[in-house]
Amino acid sequence: MKSRLFSLAIYMAATISGLLVLLYPFFLPAISMRSGYGTFRAGEMPAMMTLLLGLCLIVLIIEAQGPMMNTKLIALLGVLVAINSALRFIETAIPGPGGFTPIFFLIILVGYVFGGRVGFLMGALTMLVSALVTGGVGPWLPGQMFTAGWVGMSAASLRLIIQPFATKSGWKKASGISPELILLAMLGLVWGFLYGAIMNLWQWPFIAGAQGQSWAVGLGFSETLQRYVAYYLVTSLVWDAIAATGNVLLILAFGAPALKALRRFQKRFSFTYTPEDEAIILKNGEGITR
């Protein structure tokens, strides 16, 4: 219990720090009396953002991989990341319409079935491996890994919401689609837009665009938000709408059989073998498999 609470504190702290780094244009006017980026120079900001997000990501990955010294989990993640990276590789070679990408489908389902830690690693490592394979390594990678990791982790929290619906079997009969699939599709829809919106924050403060869309030092919160929304609507809405629609369609079309397969293998992967003499070492319930 103590370890879990501590783990939660680390996740919260690293996530809040990451968000503080990405969302600074919105709160800067509230905390800074100076003009400019406080005591930073403008040229230092992208490098500082990369550095700080990278450090937050290190903490999140270390925490997420903590109890992962389980051969089955390592092999499972390795293979699932490979499948997802192959989908991204195919998508890079034959681009789909707009922002359509098949990778979030599997990240969401894996996070939902195997839990938040696995979901986070699935998202983050998919971005890492596919970047290594497609030559997409760059300063944007920590941000992509961070955000995709949270896509997977947030899917696990859906289980808490879905639990009450699971007992109401009448809903599925009425709608023809399982309630969990509808909620997962809704999550895919939200992340389709949110992923783009978060990744835009990476470069938005440094882009000199139209007057009503670009960020300027000294603006208040509401005007900053207004300008960002205007920028997002003009540059990203259509792109992200295709991504979000793609997520929904993929989850509704393939979600049910994929969930069934993942759950079947989750059961097969869940047995643990603990030698008698080592039972004492593992009695704290870490579930390490030898």
Place this chain on the structure above:
Amino acid sequence: MKQPWAWVIWLATPLVLFSITRNPLYLMIILLCVLFVGLTLQGVRTGIPRPFSLWKLALWIIMFATVFNALTSHYGQTVMFTIPGKLPLISGKVTLEAVVYGATNGLILIGILASFLVLTLALRTRDLISLIPRAFFPVAVVTSIAVTYLPTTLRQFQQIREAQAIRGHQMRKLRDWLPLLMPLLVGGLEHAMQLAEAMTARGFASTKSVPVGRHFHPRFLMLVGVVLLSMGWVSQLSGAQVNGWLLIGVGGMLILGALWYQGRQSNRTTYHRPAWGWQDILTMLVSLCILALFLLPIPGLNRESLYYDPYPKLTLPPFNPILGLAMLGLLTPGIFVLYGKPDLEKSFEFGK
């Protein structure tokens, strides 16, 4: 040059330079140096599959950045023409300054992309994976498995597609992808099961250092480190009296210290550790000298020309020959690759 860290330090140099200057003359010099290194590497490592052409992408990025900025940013004094009407965002004067600013943005983006492509050309995937710190070894194993299994997955996808085609399967709508995706997923999961059994049979994770992430002290250090990082970030942005750099520095050190401690707990063996040759050392030293010249306070060195801005009226960008000359140091690994070509070819052939 075979030492991955020498390449990483070299990579840091153009990235830092691209992030601190907007002077098109300097940007062109850095980009040409990076392209020279890339082309020499490409001459040695032929046949590497790449999903897209850099030249096409570069052209597209520059055109997009220039046109986008020219049409949406109406600042500047040198008006080229005016778009009439009341089209939102677009109507208004199109200035030469906005064109130059947009093209500069494009150059920076291409430069960053090209620098990373050079790293991808210089190092093989296994070298890149070897750069993952020891503390992340479970993640490194997952990454290794994924990278190794990726070609198999693509091959498997092709086989499934052919098998379904023989049975008369046609791709007409979205649901038609199901007979391709499900065998791929289920086949992959079966493979994971076999792999896990093989790893267990070979004694993977059978040492007492199993619960690596469960050590309390490094986790506590990481938590404190993250809190200090965010405090430092906020205090730097707010311009408060507290030294934000110090907080960020201490926070970063705590996180890296925890990482180092975690790494010490894990046993990792390396079959072949790349040695530091004189070319690696020289490249590293040259890169560090360039970084020092551009980042450290050096009396008498004028860096004003780095901060060139085309707005409000376009002028010729200033040029400091000392800075320009220093940038040519980026050519170092390219020269080594060019003159060490036969050796490299031999080593890559051996690698096959």
